[in-house]
Amino acid sequence: MDNSFSSADLEFQQEVRAFFKSAYTADLQAKVESGEDHKSVAIEWQNKLNAKGWLAPDWPVEVGGTAWTPVQKFIFETERCDAGAPDVVPFGVRMVAPVIFTFGNDEQKKRFLPRILTSEDWWCQGYSEPGAGSDLAALQTKATKDGDDYIVNGAKIWTTYAQSADWIFCLVRTGTFEKRQQGISFLLIDMKSEGIQVNPIHSIDNHHSLNEVVFENVRVPQENLIGVENQGWTYAKALLAHERTSIAGVADSRRWLRDIIALAEQQTNYKGRLIDDPQFQTRLSDIEIELMALEYMELRVLAKLSSGDTPGPESSLLKIKGTEIQQALQELRMQTIGAYSGSLHLSNFQNDLHRAGSNSRRAYMYGRAATIYGGSNEVQRNVIAKAVLGL
């Protein structure tokens, strides 16, 4: 057992740190924290990452990846959070791209991957359906062959930023088999196609990021099919395990924790500083200690990956604990701020606490989704019960 970075890793750490320091400017930071104009701010930041060649570390080198070791990825992620820089918007870079470069044909790779790197194409994810929830295989959106095209009918739901997406990657039903997981295909659909309607879903954080996407006789060229018809479930599943592993969000949670401590150093409680209140310290360390455990849980998984293993059901564990910790931090941040954390709007603030309060309210509310999406934590527990404990 040892924890040490190689000298090459240490050099890399310096390079990454320097990059974030120069690239993530105060101006950009202010734009990000305003929470407004999400897409253009994200593109501005992703273009900087892409210019450095660091937008898509996980991709194969020949299409734009970095061939970083898991340790390097860990370093990058830690430095990113220390710098307070936002994560990449995942739908293109992290979600559809791995499916394209793993299961897509050369034509598809050439057509789609470069435009993801340049942020010319903005993607959204079409998995969940109204009424299906965590039971992904219950999907009913149909794609029927018609000449060189598929005709798609059905609806997808909880589609984040569908309103600003150019493309959607969808799981659609192309056949009927005894096992519901069969007969599902992975299809790329142009959001400008005729017959697509995007209905906004306003969520409890008082924002509009979620949508329902309805397909009515939408014509999709068969060249947009990834891999083999009826094998889409396999492609999506490979992706989901990857998604769960990265969902632990240790570095982000660490940033939240530091933020709470900074707030508690300013807040007053029982005529002293809140941070000095033993009860508050215990609330904080209840979470911090779990976060320290999660950090090493994740490192153990990363170390295994770097020795060639693929992520197994333990990724469910990272997802459960990671999201529980995120929610606990969001809750504690509101408690730290007090009544100001009920503030609804992001503008016209009287003071800093107001801004922090409104941000924390929104994070808490939006954060309720973390234990629901990507396979609810209940479903993750089912997975561990079956795959790890053999129950």
Added chain:
Amino acid sequence: MDNSFSSADLEFQQEVRAFFKSAYTADLQAKVESGEDHKSVAIEWQNKLNAKGWLAPDWPVEVGGTAWTPVQKFIFETERCDAGAPDVVPFGVRMVAPVIFTFGNDEQKKRFLPRILTSEDWWCQGYSEPGAGSDLAALQTKATKDGDDYIVNGAKIWTTYAQSADWIFCLVRTGTFEKRQQGISFLLIDMKSEGIQVNPIHSIDNHHSLNEVVFENVRVPQENLIGVENQGWTYAKALLAHERTSIAGVADSRRWLRDIIALAEQQTNYKGRLIDDPQFQTRLSDIEIELMALEYMELRVLAKLSSGDTPGPESSLLKIKGTEIQQALQELRMQTIGAYSGSLHLSNFQNDLHRAGSNSRRAYMYGRAATIYGGSNEVQRNVIAKAVLGL
């Protein structure tokens, strides 16, 4: 809504308080707390209660009950715990007697009830069977008719104090029906009968109170059958709801809480008194606040009972919360005392903390049973899910 006692209740309270003060002598208290010679100490105490006519408040007046109102019972129980006096051993007075006076015939009432009051007969309970657990209806002990007798074969388990009991009341299978709950009879068996073997079960509190009772061709006169053959399940069920209601143990938990506070006033922590440590105070109030809620939960049930209702599925709630609070207190008591609470034996103590430690260890260990017996808390949750929430 009001909480007030009538003037008659207040008078009663004075009478009860005076009784405990004079009857529960320092000598008796020392014997009880030594934890030794359980049966003879219990009989000494129960004889005092019986002399006052207060051993069996719940019984009908004509056989020895007191006809107390629920408020009076509440007052009695509160005063008992304030005085630190032990509860009645339940198997005779509270468990078999209500079945006898409700479903038994006159002959049985005359024969058994007076000897329970005088503690001449000591009873134990034969419900659970090896392998059946909370699934009580899975019982397999058979009683087959032979002339005027039943021949009983099978085994009962977790039988508390079977080793010192004169009688056992049993659920036995007398018939086979489609519903497992049918075909069960309620039988009273003399422990001196030939063919009964009592095998001790040593438990994790390092004491012997539990037993397995094995029946091999045990001959039981049919006159010992309660009520109608094959209807025993109904009689037992009526009893169980009653048992759950009284299991909340609010007054006892309140005594434990006071005990912990007294200990924490003597213990040192971080160079101050443990009771002044904010973290400890929070552990304590986490429990005390739940106990305050439980107290009013129980009072609400009692008030309903006094207006003529029978205890419903809400008694499961009292059982769950009551036992969870008991266990939390047992745990906190050990934490309060520290390493001394690992002490195994009750004698040869170096100091008071030693005695308190050993007592608390034993209470903790024995207390693990509370969430398992009388229908495990898991089964109680199933009951509420079905009967209250309609799930």
Added chain:
Amino acid sequence: MNFEYSEEQNLLKESIVRWAQDNYSFDQRRLGAESEKGYSQDHYNTFAELGWLSVPFAEENGGYGGSVIDIAAIMEEFGKALVVEPVFPNLIMFGGLLERSNNDAIKAELIPQIIDGSLMGAVAMYEPQARFDASNVATTASQAGDGYTLNGEKCVVLGGADAAKLIVVARTSGDQTDEDGLSLFLIDSDASGVELSAYPLMDGQQVADIKFNDASATLISELGAATEALNQVLNIAHVALCAEAVGIMEVLNKTTVEYTKTRKQFGVTISSFQALQHRMVDTFMSAEQAKSLLVGTLVELTDDRTTPQRAAKMVNALRTIVAKNGKHIGDEAIQLHGGMGLTDELNVGHYHKRMMMINLMFGNGDFFQHQFNQVAYGS
């Protein structure tokens, strides 16, 4: 011993239930909540007509003479209906302090206006630096001729966006965090020197941050001796909020149980999953705990034998358990509703947000538990 609401109280509750059924569906409520004012004056006028606004006031002031139990009875129903109209800040806070004023003329003038629904008032007490400490008051009042001049800043004033009159807690003596030396002042919200910034909270309330710059106000309490009245009103306010929370808990649990009975996954209703059943039993028990402690607090607060210490123990225990269990119930309600629980379209999120605001008003769970510890174990 009796732990049920009286027949009169049940009639009062039923009148709210009936009104809400007929007039306050989720969409009808929304009309008011999403208006600029944040509530419907029409509904509020109906409350006045039905007599509900008179409940907390003494008979000699033209009120119904209701006890804290009567207040809890109506607040529980307002909680169930998720009433957004500002009953709490106007009746319990503003009205409560007004009724304890030593200025009989002002009482005689204003209380009837509260009861008939024509006056909206708010209490400006907490300050940005104070978090939950009601005695951390930097706003000062200095004598100027017959009246007083206020200077300072108040924040998250409940009902403040819409109030015509404000009662302001200001320091007339002592250091910033002294318990004593506080006085109450009445001032029009549009008076000169009053600068009011209104904003909404997540539960739909319209509140305000308010600055006072040499604003002229009228003293309505004994000089420097407002703490007792404040504590009396806060005690009732705590119980009123908890009663509202108990109503909310009941709705959240009921809605969630019903939802799981209709929602299907993996071919069956999710109510059939034992893991979810046990969690719903736990939220049911959470609500029963809160309800039981509310009942206990009500009977003990109205019992002559209760000491102030015992009352403080009950109130702080109640607020602590409402904070813990409210969060438990709200979080589970959203989780078990899955994606639907995240939508603004379902009422679950709205109930949850109101519950969260209640549990940030005048203190949070840790704050109240700390107070409990002081009373119960303090040396």
Added chain:
Amino acid sequence: MNFEYSEEQNLLKESIVRWAQDNYSFDQRRLGAESEKGYSQDHYNTFAELGWLSVPFAEENGGYGGSVIDIAAIMEEFGKALVVEPVFPNLIMFGGLLERSNNDAIKAELIPQIIDGSLMGAVAMYEPQARFDASNVATTASQAGDGYTLNGEKCVVLGGADAAKLIVVARTSGDQTDEDGLSLFLIDSDASGVELSAYPLMDGQQVADIKFNDASATLISELGAATEALNQVLNIAHVALCAEAVGIMEVLNKTTVEYTKTRKQFGVTISSFQALQHRMVDTFMSAEQAKSLLVGTLVELTDDRTTPQRAAKMVNALRTIVAKNGKHIGDEAIQLHGGMGLTDELNVGHYHKRMMMINLMFGNGDFFQHQFNQVAYGS
């Protein structure tokens, strides 16, 4: 980065696994545990023969030169096998302090005897009035000719019932609760003035309360400067106990999962109940958390870059999570075993009791969390 035990460490672990399989069934263990001594000298001699007793000692003292990772490796396996032989008090505590002594002659004499299994020693440090505060020491040592005279009382001395020699922490200067002014003394347990009362703990350990009445002892540390050595040894002791606890957690979880797969109720195995499945997933996660934090503590303690503050944070975090999760896992193991979990006959209760004792040794969860808070947030 690498978070696995090395090949050598795995070989060491496997040797313990093999030995336990062949020689340490539950019944075989019981023979030793229920003997008067509380353990088997034969087994202990085998430990010596297999070299396990040399692991923590430096090569220059005739030991294996093991790191804290090597110690954790063997303790984890001792935990899994529920070894009752006094490895911990003798090697980690007594041996650890001895190795840090400034008296080379005594080290040269005694350490080989520990390694060959012929010497049992114990550390007498905690006192009845001190609860978990290691610097609350009322026992005094005063100079008397060449040596020192001890007076005072020690309690719950681990390994104390059977120790031939004792290291005693005594005060040579300062007030009763000062951190400084403590010294270490060596004394034979049968020396004049040593009054020893032995008794068993619930996990089968034989411990002792010990009184010193003008007992003559040898100083084996710098005068008044024992605190650093004590802290070093306690740090390793904390990690060793947690490694043992991690081993216990694994067994408890595995045993419970297996039990639910065989135990039938209501016609099906109870492992098929989803509510129980989710609870077993939670206990599995509890164990993984503890294991991960153990690994983290091991790599950070053996990393040159680690500051003392960081080390203290890791160790206290580890002990806090082991206390919480150990209780969680132990309680659930008993609950899911039902009545069978309450019997002395099954090993579940025995593992649980050892876990509980670990979590009362040198502090409990709250104590360690308090220490963590001091390091992490203290001003």
